[in-house]
Amino acid sequence: MDHFPIIQALCRTAMAEASPAVRKQIERLRDALKKDGDEKQAASIAGILTAAQRAREVAPSRIERSRAQWVGETLAPNTPVPVDRETAAALADIIFPNEISPRAPLFNSTVSQAITTILEEWTNFDVLSELDIAPSKTCLIYGAPGTGKTRLALWMAHVLKLPVVLVKLDGLVSSFLGTTARNIGNLFSFANRYRCVLLLDEFDAIAKVRDDPQEVGEIKRVVNALLQNLDVRRDIGFTIGITNHPKLLDAAVWRRFEVQLEVPKPDFAMRMAIATQFMPPIKAPDSHLRLIAWFTEGATGAEIESLVRTYKKAMSLRTTERLDLLSTLRQFATLNAARVQSERRALLLDEPTNLFRAMRDDPVLGFTMADIGEIAGKDKSTVSRQIGKAQKNDEGH
Template identity: 80%
Template sequence: MDHFTIVQALCRAAIADASPASRKQIERLRDTLAKDGNSKQAAALTSILTTADRTKELSPSRIERSKAQSPGELLSRNTPVPVDRETAAPLADVIFPADIQPAAPLFNATVSQAIGTIIEEWANFDALSEINIRPSKTCLIYGAPGTGKTRLALWMAQQLDLPVLLVKLDGLVSSFLGTTARNIGNLFTFANRHRCILLLDEFDAIAKVRDDPQEVGEIKRVVNALLQNLDARRDVGFTIGITNHPQLLDTAVWRRFEVQLEIPKPDFEMRKAIAAYFMPPVKAPDIHLRLIAWFTEGSTGAEIESLVRTYKKATTVREEDRRGLLDTLRQFATLNAARVQSERRALLFDDSSNLFRAMRDDPILGFSMADIGEIAGKDKSTVSRQLGRAIKSSDGEVANG
């Protein structure tokens, strides 16, 4: 081929950041040259393709390149973590990306989009650096227990391919009150030396309001030590704090976190999605998922998961021992009374006609007579008669009133 050196240079430039289509064309050219007897030229293109493959295998991803911008030693499974001097108890656990579930936690679209921006910032570390901007390096995640805060933090670490240094601050305080400040200093020194995400769980255990008259002077000194260490780490690595009690946090603590992410309790559609996520391998009808979502109003993801486990048990036992959905819900409400909204619990144990009426009239649930009948194990006419009695009873009460 004439001017092959130019063609070779073009191929080498194209393969550096090649799309699948570009690579395919280079492979077609190589095969054509080989077929026409230009074995040396075909071999040259083969060498270009092979070199590109090896470079791709060895080159870090965008996120891995970003990690290289953060100085620090690699944290391995053999790296000893700091311990308390008096008890030799480890002050933290190390969790590696390979040990974290890769499935993204379920949140509403607004929260998911916000989380995505944090991941994108780190994935585009180099581009941000060019305009003198850095990714957010501190994040406070707060919300009710069971809303998935810790799971979210671990998933973010998995996405960033960074190990997690997990510190349970409540245990640290209760066990080592006299040396807590020193232990905190040792933990931050260790975290700052390694490439990792520092995850401070039960953050409110230490970061309490400093002017609380119920707190001893030691805790106040510990809070100050924590603030100083957070300040020192801002330019070093990624730190995540988690709390169920944001109202207990010192205002100075809030200012240390660039991102302050509240995880809300799931709405109806998210509760249904969470139920569907935990349901396999059991296949539940859509109306069952909708009723579970309706029944769990005000519940967290962890509470919905617990109900789904109860449902799966009830549908898997012997045929003669199986419970209907309403009986399963009543069983769960009895064993988990504090986790079920009182209004929903009252309807479950009230006259079934009142429950049917509430199910029919709820616009979010959107049940037809046939849906109610299928769930209750009754035909439509029976459901209709029971609803008629409920309406007459309600009208009578209004008239008497």
Template identity: 70%
Template sequence: MEHFPIIQALCRAALAGASPALRKQVERLRDALNEEGQTKQAASLTGLIVASERNVEVAPSKLTASRGFVGGEVLTPNTLPPVDRETSAPLAEIIFPSSIQAEPPLFNAAVTHAVGSVIEELANADAFHGMGVQPARTCLIFGPPGTGKTRLALWMARELNLPVVLVKLDGLISSFLGTTARNIANLFAFANRYQCLLLLDEFDAIAKVRDDPQEVGEIKRVVNALLQNLDLRKENGFTIGITNHARLLDSAVWRRFEVQLEIPKPEFDIRIEIARAFMAPLTPPSSHLRLIAWFTQGASGAEIEMLVRTYKKASVVNKDSAQGLLDTLQQFATRNAARVEESRRALLFSEPGTLFRAMKSDPDLNFSLADIGEVAGRDKSTVSRQIGKPARSIN
């Protein structure tokens, strides 16, 4: 479809505040494109529909969550967190809903639905109580670094209108291991006293496999203390654990968490939306967002944010030059080699004809010659000639 980028932009704008009837029309357009064999354009509209539904799907059905699942006193800005007796260092940070980012993190449809179901349960805790069942009170969020696990936990607290008692467990471990067990007990006693969400970040720092022969007996007792306090906490509030290293967790720890939510690295369509979200106040062309998403295959949301920052800096520094997006990507790949998937990096630094052919044939990118010329800072005829050149063989 010759003018599909314009149609795509119109659909994106319309879906931002779409009624069910309008969404249905976009779905009809997608289905018609599929029937005509224009699967790339249809897939693009599917991505827009999924993204537009995300804000609605994740939010709970009630604006204010039921308080049936939490008890205790109300936390105020004047409430001081518990401290280590030896060092007087705080054992936790208290974060109030008003200071948490309002926008939900971007995940695929499966994760989005799962998060929505957890919040929905907690929002309807009173109704569950009448049927003799309870909402899930513990959730373990795990996955690679930079995928938005902590941001998701904080956002869930905001949706539930609960302050967060945030604990970095690696900082909780004292050189005096007996003190660590006492700190854990004090921390849970504090969380159980107040209406809050207890967030245990870097969970693997303390919840280690107890059968590891390299661990001393005292660490095992610390893990047991943690498990016992998790069991007691179920009757008092909601607890989220976060880890980048799920394989390090004791099997007994896994059993304590009713919800075990894996956050994967983002797929192509989600990478586009993550790049778009970080671009403000810039509004780059669709071809730029698609190329950034293509280039960041295997990257986390945090790594995409880093690339977008490089893009924004380049837009300021090179605003009067003809430097294309490919030059910016090459700069990023050189300065952040370990953060770029090897095959994408090899293509980026290959001869132009090889790179342009890969971009032209990739079904996700769906690039025209004009698109390639725009991101490469070259005219369409030059791109066409370079695509037509045979790749040089290396003997």
């Protein structure tokens, strides 16, 4: 089937909040693929349906049984959080499940299945207990900035119906090094007292390599204090660490995390799914979504969201002189040069014919002359003539 990765991504997006009617149509697609002998593609769609079913099985009754296994008191909106003694600044923010978006973040099937596995361990706490096995209680999520790591961690807490004690570790660092170690101790004592997910953001701010010759002995003791508190918490609650810089982490830090989940930058199909998710209420043509996904190769989900916002502004604010898609992309590439892959940016800002040829020849895009003409604001015969003329010029040279 042509463009199956796109169909696969759209199915995964639809199943995130699928009605019975949507699920029925995706099941029909699975059955049709199998009937036509497309076993591999049918299996892929079946996997999406299975993963969605498992996610739905995280039913309230099972979550309640899981929560019953947690020790500690219940966090309330008026529960005081620990503060830095020197500055009186709060050491953490409390985020409750009803404050977190219920929409699952978009990742490829491999990452999504891994996340489902982690949640299944917690929602089947009682089953694991009968086998004398505990669910994974520590998870390190790492990857490039903007790939959705914090959003993922918050969503996991939402599914588990647990409040989040969110800590940006750079905020724990005090000019008084002894105060930093005390802040860490107070924070963990607080998290260990309540039923919650402890989310340690910007984990590399403290957990640096301890043998760095530029670090003084006191900093090393601060890192040791962090490791000791992580060890104590392993038997108490769920802890998630997040970092953009995994290479800065000490090997001893890595060993503290049972799950080490890398969040990759999205592939073409996922980039299209992300663009589709953020596009409403604007209704963009399929060719526009494909070109946005192609243009954002190497981009993160946050960068794709930023481009979609630019597109929506262009489509809605300029009612009389509406920018075409290529002009919108050029505008974005000019204002966000560091966020755009250099090859794609060069094509956009170069002679349009070179871009048309690249769009025509790219097998992932699968554009027809009509698609290119619609995007460029020209008829397909004009585009064809321009490309043909450029090819003759190249052959002449």
